Amino acid sequence: MPPKFKQNTSKAQPEATPLKSPTRSKVGPPVKYSIQSNAPSNSSNGPRVLYWFRTDLRIHDSPAIHHALSLEPSAFIPIWTWDPHYVYRARVGPNRWKFLLESQQVLSDRLKELNPKQKLHVVREGPTTVIPKLIRKWKIDVLVFEKDTDAYAKDRDKEVFEKVGALSKELGREVKVVTTVMGRTLFDPDELVKKNGGKPTMTMAQTVKAAEQIDPGDGGKKGEPRRCLPTPTWLPDPLDPTEMDLSSAAEFQHEVPDRKPDVNEGQRGLDKEEQHYENVAGPNNDFAVVTLEEMAIDPKMAMTPHKGGELEALRLLKSYIDNEEYVGTFEKPKSSPADFEPQSTTLLSPHHHFGTLSIRKFWWDVQEVFEKRKKAGKTNAPEPTNFPGQLLFRDMYFGAQAALGWAFAQTQGNPIARFIPWHLQSNYSDSPVGEHLLDGTYNVDDEKAEEYFRRWKEGRTGFPWIDALMRQLKYEGWMHHLGRHSVASFLTRGGCYVSWERGAEVFEEWLIDHETACNVGNWMWLSCTAFFSQFTRVYSPIAFGKKWDPEGHFVRKYVPELKNFDSKYIYEPNKAPIADQKRWGCQITGDGIDTGTEEMAKYPKPMFDFSEMRSFCLDKMKEAYGAHLYGDDPKVLSGEWKKIFEYPEGGVKKDEAAGTMSKPKKRTRSVEEHTDAYGTDADVGYLTDEEPPHKAKRGNNTKGSKGGQLKLDGIVTRGKK
Ligand SMILES: Cc1cc2nc3c(=O)[nH]c(=O)nc-3n(C[C@H](O)[C@H](O)[C@H](O)COP(=O)(O)OP(=O)(O)OC[C@H]3O[C@@H](n4cnc5c(N)ncnc54)[C@H](O)[C@@H]3O)c2cc1C
Structure with a gap:
């Protein structure tokens, strides 16, 4: 008889041997739970297990699946709840939806391979309301899911716990909720904090030191992540279809969520009503994975070439x-x-x-x-x-x-976030889950800064390196880490002097890998708000790209209007003689909204003098650092900081003459002295001042190949002919 788990070890476990103590093998998996190797059929008297998939869309090395199966369920029902929080309140663009839906479909197929009666059961309602109803309807005994330390997830899971507890009392029988260790990180983040004296881990040294005190609990050494768990080779059945059917359940009141506010409204693209919440088990009542069309998202907008699953x-x-x-x-x-x-x-x-x-x-x-x-x-x-x-x-x-918790992802109330009086700061409102939470809007204190932000977001700054990176992000949903460094430095302390929170929101919307902890953490790092403080190290939007890619292949791919430009001008096309611009089919003019014609494209001039803005930012950063304010300072929370920095009380601050930001002061030191083409994160060795050799190159790296032009059909739309 096949065992329920595939042993990922050279020595397969003997059949029908419950393993008492964890053992270690070369690549890994100690077996923490007993493995019963009876015939692959449901245990007749085991619990009915509801398995809640969240950020664990896999069957390999899954602590929660492993635990659920160790309970020897009489029924095993894997679900995904279609949470309106992510649909309407968190920023998610079409590419990330596509990646998620693909991942769910692959998972569903994988479950089916293990048992033809299985699938991922997508229930189209928020977890806090639907889970108690499913427990009641399906007579569930145990709810199993993996721990999640994201701020929203913590609140949501607490509510689920409480509701299931109340239901348990009402039903007069015990319904267990089991949260297993987190499989999404190497170490349990709460444990890291505990071992770091209850404080946030702010450096690599602190993180490693804290990890070294954590026992993986599987016989491994302290400081090592725990080993991988085996992959199941079989799954118990769910309930039979009549019992699973929710359409016939009179007591099952499907709750359609409030659509407003919908931060993703602008990017759905299809001129039709959303249908994904019409029926709790989907249009065919079969718990199918939601489609982009049901969400009214135009699949053509989900252009990422990167596949989920x-x-x-x-x-x-x-x-x-x-x-x-x-x-x-x-x-x-x-x-x-x-x-x-x-x-x-x-x-x-x-x-x-x-x-x-x-x-x-x-x-x-x-x-x-x-x-x-x-x-x-x-x-x-x-x-x-x-x-x-x-x-x-x-x-x-x-x-x-x-x-x-919540404070980590915003400035106000955040004790690690150095307060810098950026332009376009977030607005806050009181909220039931805590004071001073972001309300999703921001204050346009300066029209020029707003314009810089828009142009940065849309990849029309007139700096081809920055624009290429931002277009790669928008259309493909991913950007290399050092590209992220470039654009984040440029938007904040090394160019536009716009709040890091605006940049983090754009990344939240467009990244397929968006992870709040990493996104917010890295934005704070790059803006010298937290984790890193060498604000004199600024990325040049010209020299940095040129160092890596002198011929400009990357720019030619993502900014195809410049594809014919000589390499000499590819990072500064505005410096090309007018006759050459015409010869190469692109005029350098305007602000990038008018993209020209098929015959003669238009690409904008740089939206500002980088050296001037860099100096301006350096002065501002120096002033902010001198004030020693952090996000939780009473002066920050009360708004008193505006007096300290002579910040406008509200409305738009314009320069008298030209509507520009308050004039950059001339600095005594030269730009060259400060502008470090590489930047240096000496603390962590992210970057060095050395010439960057392509040491860790992948096998068939095509960098420099002629085939690198992007066919951006429908991306860079050519306007009037
Ligand atoms: C402004 C900014 C925003 C970012 N936002 C995110 C985000 O939302 N989600 C995200 O996963 N990463 C984020 N990063 C970190 C990093 O850029 C990406 O993890 C990395 O580029 C992903 O590509 P990769 O898988 O090829 O990385 P690799 O270089 O192959 O690294 C392997 C893995 O290590 C992890 N990793 C690598 N670098 C970092 C890092 N600096 N911080 C955290 N994890 C890291 C990732 O899981 C990655 O897959 C951000 C970085 C910056 C500068």
């Missing part, structure tokens, strides 16, 4: 792991932000976010490569710039977020 994640991981040289020598600062097809880093981040790839599998597979290389006398790249270091950075941000 566990199989793609495992395929990608294997392709890297098979390339031992790449894994062993990978150093983030040496990977090029200008590489594409393939990119220079793994692009596994969206899979980590949705849990289509276990973060621990990535960790342990890399460790195995390191071991192999060590045995062969080869050296491996050092932490933190190597792959394990990258994963630890991720945990660091999760630890910081876990300690601070």
